[in-house]
Amino acid sequence: MVGYPVEGEILSRGTWTAGFALVAEKFQAGRIFLGGDAVHLFTPAGGLGYNTAVDDAVNLGWKLASVVKGNAPSFLLDTYELERRPVAVRNTGFARAFAESIGNYVPKPDIEADSDLGSDLRREAGAYLEAHGRSEFNIPGVTFGARYDHSPIILAEGEGQAPDLPEVYVPNAAPGGRAPHVWLNCQTSLFDRFGFEWTLLRLRPSSSPGTEFVTAARMAGMDLTVVDIKEDQLRAIYREPLVLIRPDQVIAWRGDGDGDAVQIIETVLGHIPAKR
Template sequence: MTQADDIPVLIVGAGPVGLGLALDLSWRGIPCTILEQRDGSISTPKLGAVGVRTMEFCRRWGIAQRVRETPFNPDYRLDMVFCTSMTGHFLARHEYPSLRDDAPPDESPEKKWRCPQLWFDPLLTRCATEYPSLDLRYWHRLEGFEQDADGVWADVMDLKTEQRTKLRARYLVACDGAGSNVRRALGIDMAGTRALDHSAALFFRSPALTRSHDKGEAERYLFFGAEGFWGNISAMDGRELWRMTVVSNEAQVEQVCRDAEAWVRRGIGRDDVPFEVISALPWRRSQLTATRYGDRRVLIAGDAAHTMSPTGGFGMNTGMGDVVDLGWKLEAMLRGWGGDSLLDSYEVERQPVGVRNVNASAHNYFALKSVEDASELLEDSARGQAQRAQVGAAIAEATHTEWETLGIHLGYRYEDSPICVPDGTSAPPDHPRYYTPTTRPGHRAPHAWLDDGRSTLDLFGRGFVLVRLGAEPPDAAPLVEAARRRGVPLMVVDIVSPRVAELYERRLVLVRPDGHCAWRGDAAPADADAVIDVVRGAATRTDASR
């Protein structure tokens, strides 16, 4: 067995979350190594949508335009259609524009994008490996690990050569999925509901499908029968690639995969449309959040920390929030300005968000399953027509929070964070559909367009930013000097615009490297040293409030 030199951050898993962490660390100049036990190829794409906040992260990393250039048809409409099949009875429709015709919301410089995992993972891989400081190792499996006060020893197997290697890392982050071996080795439990159902993901190709039905273009066709909601077909490229979900149970889901062609035909509603099943994968829909997000120098993120129903598309996007929260904290620890409690704040901040998003996803799933009586839905009769009208109206009203989710993506906040200084103000509502911009500590710093064409979000990412607002802003020197004494990177930005000053609510706003507000006030704090110590994880919030 050979031994390797010290690695700053060892990442286990090269899915989108592991690659996102590698990209964030590499962008920050922190070398890292990823272990992936497979070859990185995608046989059945799981994710389809890159949320607006994740697109803001991509903007920070300089890759948002590359996401927008992936192959999904930009002119394909993204409606949601409820029906008995693609050629059966119509129930209801939510109308949404194509990617080209959609506009970013007022609250962000970016908009969500349709970029299935088929393209998102390879894009993240290309972007991350453009940094020479990243070492990506396919066909390498983590066999075990031990940690001490200074780092982690990782036992790694090269699955091609069967050679074992001992790697030394300062930190280990497990992005190794729902069945995380690292989480299990740490003895971390998952809380919640293990199985909401067992479903099958059927990935198929059919260039003829878009012209073989009368429901019009849609991102998703959701199917209802006498049993209620039973599945959907989603557009993967807006041209010929499709993913079907069939809701089943543990006893029958394997048979559903074996009968994939029959289920696709049921969804289409006719037998003469040609298609090719590419893959069929059983999976378990769950509602689970880890009771802890790590132990000392070993941390978990993404599906290793939370598993949720895909209803809403929150899973990968929640994981990206995890690693963006974690990336700057690992940088701070490795560069020596992070306090002893900084990494402890990762769990305090992200676990409540995980619980929130897991529960919101389950709520959306239960909304789809909320049809109480569909016994006559397929009948060609007046009673059947009346039931279709009733079910269509009810299900359309119940599912708005699955498609319209700005509040979920932008409105999460770190309410009890030990590294944010509270100011005693009340939090705005945390609504899944609606987002209220605020600089209240713990919240995402708001977007506004600046006179030079940049977004305020473009100011944030590398170190702390102290935003001074108004024509005669308060003195920044106390906070600047306190940060300098502790080696904390801090930049001062002056914004005169009355419009932005009103949006930012205070004359001084201290924004963290992840873009969340850490402190705010209309004058410099009485004890600037205490504020800086709190936001770098070296003091308690009480110290900054004295």
């Protein structure tokens, strides 16, 4: 591996098996909540343990804050496990597949031979390992594609979702997934405009003002930032003129009117479960 003959002394040798994919049965017991490595054990392949742990913290953090401030019932905390455990199972599965891709690879005999056959086998092995490297680290689908369609605080639309592939991420503004990112100009991201807590994205403020959401949010104690953007690109991606985005940048609801604003706000805060 050094690329040049070197003298070395082996002091010890041991074996290590990659491919662990363990997820705890419970993420919560009463007032005790667990996250990160305490509830999911990853093989290091793909570096997904850190990503998943951060998402755990963000998901639980805004929910704890809402309950502590008295804006949401304790049921909101129950949705932490409901949302995050399936993602942990998904992500550990991806990581295990990456580990098996490299762990189960067996070099062919004569790969080190100083011959034309050895040269061909080395090129073949290099091509395989290069493809593995791309598949393990070029994973926008894993990073951005997790969804909470099943969550009782998401007003899901029941649309068929694209296949969940590690290397493919297709921006989708249907409730339950990450809000699609758009550059508004060379220096400003759409995410820069979001509020620290909740955001109401208005893409046609003149025809869909969403004033009932502002009133309902104020009554519920919800910190709601209203963001007005008139961009054809956003309208094509988000499809609806009103989009309600959670503190973790997950879309909770979208639509073209605010007649049910009170019920929607109560749903996303956990006061009432979403109808399926």
